[in-house]
Amino acid sequence: MALLKIKFSFQRRVRLAQGLWLLSWAVMFSGLLVFSMGVFLKTELLRRSEVMHTTDIHVVPNLLIVVGLASMGINLCAGRICQDTMDVARFARWKNHFIPFFTVSLLVTSMLLVAMVLSYALQPNLEESLKIGLKNGIRFYKDTDTPGRCFQKQTIDRLQLEFKCCGNNNFRDWFEVQWINSRYLDFSNPEIRDRVRSNVDGRYLMDAVPFSCCNPGSPRPCIQENIRDNSAHINYDYQSETLNLFSQGCHQALVSYYMGLLNNSGPAVLSVFMAQMSVLLSLRYLQTAMSGVKDQENMEVETIGYLLEKGVKETFEEMKENLKKILSLNGGQVADEAAEATEGDAKASAS
């Protein structure tokens, strides 16, 4: 009892081949789209890799790149097969290659689904990685003389300027770290000495933020120091002044940026998956319909196309039988060889 049988006349077969040829070209372009999405996502992740702690999220763009390329190849082959349906002799060349072709294509297409699921599942992982990365970035902001960390200041400054954010959760994160290198602190100054001594870890903490936190949209020149001291600046109330510094934290800004990228890519990948599956299903129908055509003269016969020759359960049983046969064939060979070896030994000992 074949699965989803459809009758195919010659006209129908021709139309199926033509439609499938066009569809495979269209889906090839969407495969190209998936590839370019993967490349774009990877570059965006690499650009900010200095504020990310782990690289687990990179599996999503890597998968998209590989699957994009593979699906382009699959669709090119499908187009080729469609072109060959008019010539029965050329179509016969493909006969032995169909089963491996379909297995590989199904595998590749399921990778699309896996990529989409991962792009949603790895989002908490990305958030955590950004949190740790930013915290370290702020801690090492002052270490412009330590090899390996000397670009941390530039990275954080550029990040804050580009994403219009300040600190990890908000600007108060800067109050808790020493972000001025000790090389630029005058330790002969009693005020500085007092401040350092009054701190448990001997750090020089201030009520100040770096210049990259300043908001250009503020009507007054940027107040970076003594932020919580209302009396230090004229006409200034720290509680109500919202335009002076960027109020958003960089963690929030980066997370929403990357969430946007990943969430937008999800539906696109899903639609490419469905398009690719439709190409594969139509190709299966075309293959089974053409297998009924024996030679070039009788091309106009009516044939039957199906998805599976027998029902799902029976096909499954058949696959299991085949696997067992292959395994037992190997086992039988081993048993035979063992028997020959013992015979040989017996002969040797006899002579």
Added chain:
Amino acid sequence: MALFKIKFDLQKRVKLAQGLWLMYWFAVIAGALVFAMGLFFKIELRKNSELMDSNESHFVPNLLIIVGLLACGINAFGGKICYDSLDTAKFARWKTAMKPFLISCLAFNALLILTALFCFMMRIPLMFTLAEGLKNSMKFYKDTDTPGRCYMKRTLDQMQMEFKCCGNNNYKDWFEIQWVSNRYLDFSAKEVKDRISSNVDGKYLMDAVPFSCCNPSSPRPCIQAQLTNNSAHYSYDHYTEDLNIWKRGCRDALVSYYGGMLNTIGILVILVTVLEVAVTVGLQYVNTAMSTLVNPEDPESESEGWILEKTVKETFTDIMAKAKAMRGSQVEDGEGGEGAVATVS
């Protein structure tokens, strides 16, 4: 003695027409590209128009847009002529229009060369416009409460951060203007009162620059205030410290940005001109080849093609003679008219 005469048989004519049709399509795309570049440049100028003087001239991008559209039209028309040229019946329609069309193509090529020239020369007026505009913008930096100028601070800050520059010629321009609004100055403080009274115009001038002049690549936190006072900051020498703030002036930065864009557009226009000259020459060959069939009835007969019927010198003298003849006939008509008037009166 014709200029660059070539013999054509049917095969050659067909190949010429096909090749020329393809080249016309490339030329249409090139025209569209010139149009797009003109539009892009116009948008870029608009983006920074607040920093430019009122003398800001959009002549060059407008010219590019017009030239691009014209190129598309002329080349599409030429392509149509090429397409029809292989069929003698269809080609007969275009016969009378060919000469004026070729002359207009020549005029268009001259216009293209002129456009390229303007592109390269636009740098100079741009420099003057920006110098005036930036000076005025910096004066209005502090006027965030004046309607119409309240966004000048944000525009200047973002521009300085984007183009990595500070001030008009350099950062010292900020020392000469008051860029802190009076609303944020504490007039009860002695220091503020002293500074204002010591200034001729009553302006509050400082040795300081806005935060947007800061260079993120500096190893130390940005020093914005008391820039020329070495003792105010630890381990600081303002003569050797070059990473602290941007050293470049914004006028230089903007002029080199727009200048680079103009250079690229100018080179592109020159390339398009070369293509246009090539297709014009090709069309002239097609025209002459199709008009000089040895046997007009037989499409497979041979023909000749050339660029000019006589040599350059003879063609020039011909044109001069024709112009004189036209002027002479006009003068005669004028004299006849006058004579008639004289006899009547």
